[in-house]
Amino acid sequence: MKNRQKELAELHQRRLEDGNGPVSAFRADLFRMFRKNRAAALSVLVILLLILAAVFAPVLTPYSYDDMDLGNRLSPPSAAHLLGTDEGGRDILTRLLYGARISLLIGVVPTVVSILIGAALGTIAGWRGGITDTVIMRLADIVLAFPSMLLAMVIMFTLGDGLVNVFLTLALLNWAAVARVVRAETLRLKNTEYIEAARAIGVSGPVMLLRHILPNCLPTLIVLFTLNVPAAILTESSLSFLGMGIQPPSASWGLMVNAGKNYLYSAPWICAAPGLIIMVAVLAFNFLGDGLRDALDPHQKNR
């Protein structure tokens, strides 16, 4: 009989707090997180603001993202241009709002793709074991062996730059880490008693994966998503900073920093604005990711 004292105290604590409405453990954990973890709640707000800014960009700013006003190039932040203008006289605030569309998309879309690939391969590797497991994991080892920036650069070099290729690169980059985490989670789940109970009932393989393994992997996947989006934004902005990511005329935050880096010492605000907004977005996602991990998925503590 394992040492029950610790677990009992925790469980009593949770039952105390949850009352006993028919709320699922998943929702109960979420509510408790938002009640207790102000940083996580705040970060959700920041993320929503960023999304709204991206969607309603045309409404929020009089200028369009590429109309040049050569008259006052490199002008510091002023009433007309709240964040100043860049080397082409374009309004930085406007470009930030439009850039948000690309940067957030770049953060979200490849991450979703890599989570789907990673979760599928990870679950199959963990559940079936044997050769499939070895093949998938060796493949993952190869991808993980590359330093992320170098791999991204090589893929961009091979495929040529541009938005779609950036999506592909980021998806190819992240699936391996997701697969490894999901595989470990599947192995842990495979040995739990409720999976053995399902096998005793006669639940078939696919149903087992869909009804028991995946729902219990959900918290892990949510945490992985929330922590991989900022990682993707950082990678893309670094790529664009080196001029290997997306190309003008489309604008992303990273590209704006790249454009501004030659004027760092004369007009620092050109780089400062996009740089800071990248940090704010990444921070928000990381805070939310930490909060979600502690609340939903204690097994994966020290990612």
Place this chain on the structure above:
Amino acid sequence: MEQNTLEISHLTVSFPTDRGGFRPVNDVSLTVRKGQIVGLVGESGCGKSMTARAVMGLIRSPGKVTGGQILLEGKDLLALNGKEMRSLRGNELAMVFQDPMTSLNPVVPVGKQVEEAILLHRRVSREEARKRTLEAFRNVGISEAEKRSRSYPHELSGGLRQRVMIAMAMVCCPRLLIADEPTTALDVIMEAQILQLMRQMRDRGTSILFISHNLGVIAQLCDYTCVMYAGRIAEQGDTRELFERPVHPYTRGLLGAVSSLDRKGEELETIRGSVPAPGSLPAGCPFGPRCGLCDETCRGACPEPREISPGHIVRCFHAGEVPV
């Protein structure tokens, strides 16, 4: 009169939570005389472990002792500062824990962990500490002490690890040994060996506060027993008298449940309802809702301890009565 080894009076431990908080230990008083084994028995969550941890000063935040007195041979432990308390722990006051699998540091050989206990309290050379460790191992019946002392915890069986824990606790000849369910994680044969060891230590003059949920172990080992329920001592008395003439309905329920196991074929005796969650205790006597004798007085206030015969104390308005 011989000085009592341990006197706990009106000890209370409380845990603040955002819903007002709760008291796992609530106004507990008990005494352990020299060379006596006192049993603290009760179901999970009744506060027996918390009482033991309070004596050792090992209560984890946010819990803290909010009342009462703990005298170790006349010295009030609650009045001591950190340093003074530390000089007692492992020296005059020692503790053994429940799960031998996790109570030893996994990356340090077991011999070293026992030497540490000696070097903390005795100014002796490392060599001397090694010698005493091996001797302590032999005293608790560990064969091949030399080889075992060099191995790591994961290389020893549960029984051996528990013996190492006892050797570690006894190495500075403490006045009082607190054993928090030391045999719960062991098999019945290993348990019997550990209980035998405890009797030998008692005969050599060590007083023991023994915590368990197993009434069989309590009956075989303890001279005096306290039955705890929802943070309070429901009934305490000499073990023989308590088992033969229990007066508190809860003690009766427990003993009835255990002894009915020996009566073949009949339906087992149970206690209706279940242990109240720590935060939501019923008004008045905590055992009220599950008790056959419960009436207005019981629901009104929580009964105070009453001594119905020398050493036999009970917290119940209807002690001894039989449900009609």
Place this chain on the structure above:
Amino acid sequence: MKKKLLSRLGQSLIALLGVALLLFLMLRVVPGNPAAVMMGEHGDNAAIARMTAELGLDQPILTQFFRYIGDCFTGNFGTSYSLSKPVAELMGGAFLNTLWLALAAALFAWILGIACGVIAAVRKNGILDHLFMGVSLMGVSIPVFLTAMILQYFIAFRLHWLPIAGMDGWKSFILPAIALGWNSAGSVARLVRSTLLDILQEDYIDTARAKGRSQLGVLVFHALRNAMLPVVTMMALQLSGLLSGAVITETMFSINGIGRLAVQAISGRDIPLLQGTVLFSTAVVILGNLGADLLYTVLDPRIRKGGGPQ
């Protein structure tokens, strides 16, 4: 034990071969004829033909691949097209700079990271905890180029304390080390704190306190010893990451390390150089991962002296 060791070595070898194959495919097969790619605009057909023959690109793919593998093992990574020097020689020089930068960044990161992590864990939910964890999270969240820019702008440009870029003397390595190290420091601090907090809940910590150990004694002799296991593994992985070249930092502070060499290889469309640098960096990472696993096995007696109770 030995069997586990061999299989782990086998895994690393497979990974290395896989990387070599992947690189070969990506750089030589996918973009069509590498020679044409290298020549770019100003290459006329004759020059491309000469280049193709010279690099032996006209032979069948498989022979090219095996010759390429053979070359790698003999250290002959071919000659850089844009810098017309043997790739191996270029990398040798570059690696030294990367090495210095990596060590400086690692030192800075680990000392700061472990200190902050321990203090944050001990002072759980105190001001220091929130402060350090906030700074750590910033470290993990801030893009490296932004840290570099801030440091260059304020400390180098405005205050002139340190050189903006270049590689003259140890002074010019301070800012890049901080820019690079702050990210690693952040993750180390977060890991140290969460591992320590888990360990301080373990039963053997209570045993140590029951022996009379002081809070500090428990922390140093029992908690930290166990906490170091996962932390040391992360540090080994970080070091191999740093040794494989910090692309952004080296570019911004113009330190001629492996990372910057790779960037030059890409902008110069120099396939042999790119292939060499990426293969080298990946090999370093694989070695780092292997080292981390071995270190863990050595440090954790449960794995080193495996087997159940005797």
Place this chain on the structure above:
Amino acid sequence: MSEILLEARHLTREFPAGKGRMVHAVTDVSLQIREGETLALVGESGCGKSTLGRMLIRLLEPTEGEILFRGTEITGLSAREFRPFRRQMQMIFQDPYASLDPRMSVRSIIAEPLKTWNLCRDREAVTERVLELMEATGVSGEMLHRYPHQFSGGQRQRIGIARAIAAEPSLIVCDEPVSALDVSVQNQILNLLKKLQKTRNLTYLFISHDLSVVRHISDRTAVMFLGKICETGDTETVYTRPRHPYTRFLLNAVPRPDPRRRETGGELLAGELPSPVNPPPGCRFHTRCPFATEECRRTDPPLRETDGRLVACHHPV
């Protein structure tokens, strides 16, 4: 004598233990379980009783040996052929906190077997059946949509039992079902198991290390030591006159809840449990048995009929 529901013949199971060594979890075990009875499997932790229990219902494949269910051999069957038998055998688990899927409501947990074997026409029938099962196992119907973390240990064990009987099995393997519970809740669950055995004519294989619980609930008992059965027979016969030395030491070591009858540890077995990785040759108990002779060290005694039960010992006590 009711006929045999399940029979195991020379079952063996070994696990790799690294460096080519094998853990001999279960070695050459033969036993029979009759319709409607409760056979208890008793022994210290690590003696292989859980492994044997899982092998009997093919949650774990045996290395050697056959298993017959109502006379038909089920060890060789493919997954598809074995399916109808799967429904006949269910399992109840030890840890109430780990045997229920935390992401599923009580309704879907209990309904899962109903859906897997499509025993109900439609959703209403499923809900109705689930409520019936909850009522039969003492779980209040209002908690239908609650989640496992909102129940106490005892209630969770009841939900596990409701799930096990949902598919109307004939055999239920109970793996330490009450070890994690306190005595008052433990008795409630034991009473429930007894009642269900009568009302739904179930057969139990009851695995436990708690000898007093086993004495109460079982009709026959098999005592295991280090992967082998050393004594098996009617529970009362084995408990009142144990003939295998190990059984005697085991029963003697149980602390009786009666302070008057205190043994002073006369017949106390000393020493440590040998490791299952390289069990002692001959009789596996000889290294700890005070009556061991040269014969015990050489040959492994088979189970022989002695005094109304089977004993595997050259010199029964």
